[in-house]
Amino acid sequence: MQCDYYDAGRCRSCSLMGQDHAEQVAGKEAQCRHLLAAHPDIEWLEPFAGAESGFRNKAKMVVSGTTRHPRIGILDADGHGIDLRRCGLITPGIAEALRVLSNLIRAARLTPYDVPTRTGELKYLLVTEAPSGELMVRFVLRSEALVPVLREHLPGLIERLPALRVASANLQPAHKAVLEGETEIPLTAQTSLTMEVNGIGLHLLPRSFFQTNTEVGAALYRQGAAWVDEVGPASVWDLYCGVGGFALHLAAGVGRAGYDDGASRAGARPGRRVRGIELSAEAVASAELTRDELGLDGVEFAAGDATAFALGAKPEELPEMVVVNPPRRGTGAELAGWLEASGIRHVLYSSCNAVTLAKDLELMPSLKPVKARVMDMFPQSNHYEVITLLTRAA
Numbered sequence: 001m002q003c004d005y006y007d008a009g010r011c012r013s014c015s016l017m018g019q020d021h022a023e024q025v026a027g028k029e030a031q032c033r034h035l036l037a038a039h040p041d042i043e044w045l046e047p048f049a050g051a052e053s054g055f056r057n058k059a060k061m062v063v064s065g066t067t068r069h070p071r072i073g074i075l076d077a078d079g080h081g082i083d084l085r086r087c088g089l090i091t092p093g094i095a096e097a098l099r100v101l102s103n104l105i106r107a108a109r110l111t112p113y114d115v116p117t118r119t120g121e122l123k124y125l126l127v128t129e130a131p132s133g134e135l136m137v138r139f140v141l142r143s144e145a146l147v148p149v150l151r152e153h154l155p156g157l158i159e160r161l162p163a164l165r166v167a168s169a170n171l172q173p174a175h176k177a178v179l180e181g182e183t184e185i186p187l188t189a190q191t192s193l194t195m196e197v198n199g200i201g202l203h204l205l206p207r208s209f210f211q212t213n214t215e216v217g218a219a220l221y222r223q224g225a226a227w228v229d230e231v232g233p234a235s236v237w238d239l240y241c242g243v244g245g246f247a248l249h250l251a252a253g254v255g256r257a258g259y260d261d262g263a264s265r266a267g268a269r270p271g272r273r274v275r276g277i278e279l280s281a282e283a284v285a286s287a288e289l290t291r292d293e294l295g296l297d298g299v300e301f302a303a304g305d306a307t308a309f310a311l312g313a314k315p316e317e318l319p320e321m322v323v324v325n326p327p328r329r330g331t332g333a334e335l336a337g338w339l340e341a342s343g344i345r346h347v348l349y350s351s352c353n354a355v356t357l358a359k360d361l362e363l364m365p366s367l368k369p370v371k372a373r374v375m376d377m378f379p380q381s382n383h384y385e386v387i388t389l390l391t392r393a394a
Contacts, residue, residue, distance in 0.1 A: 079115035241276030244287030330356030
């Protein structure tokens, strides 16, 4: 992939830009194999690589510059804006949305926030595109001052951006490097964006997390569901479940034998009980909405800390299998230690940081990784996802 921003030295976020995509993926797998070298019996499946450009379904853009000449992109070391509206990583639909939103900033006189002087109102634009092409746009503001203006201009924005389904204003009054605040003000009647993945319509509320690469995210869920179905547990916990990606795939039977072609074959998985735990109450609400639409019985979601939930469970409540999909810091010593001592025979571990995965595996010597697959979730960067199936040694 070639990038004018990278070539000009204006943005160096993509550390592997210009390297052949196949070489990038091979390098990531080599690094992952090295980090997990203490487990020589792993069966490594071929890495999954999707598109190398136009894959990001979400853009998190800083708004800077002036009302007449807004910049939408990132900030340099001095806090001044660099416009990245033509970034090759984002989907074409998001690129078009940023063009329209730039015109809105001018027409509605939405004053960009200036970091050096701490003046202005509009801090960020967060734009998400669903596989259907429908859009969610969030305006991160310093205060409520621009909310009436946004409401006034919303009909015109929808006319110029007909794919827009969800719009909201997020209030972040603090002057610090935290993307969003606690208050979300809906601007449209519809408040969730449907992300159709493997025949399952995952509902995404404004503050819910979703994989930024829809194609690779769908493959990740398919692979995980296929491995779980090979084990065949009657009960599963999905810890750090987010909007229910793994949990709903497992309950819907998406992992049935031979399912690796992306077709929509979701249908209830008889008898399997699935429980998802997620710290974000909004993500849990998203998962419950999808569950209810699918009419899935035996699926429960709860908001809470994954480690506290596991440590507080009674022996008779334990499932036959656990799925963990932790943040970059990994599960941590407490949860890894609990998994080691639990007696649970199978764990599916999806990691966005193979370094912490390796550390967690050291804390679970009885749970051996038997299968692994690198998923190229973040082309042009050193980051990737790796999914592993752990089985307790006899």
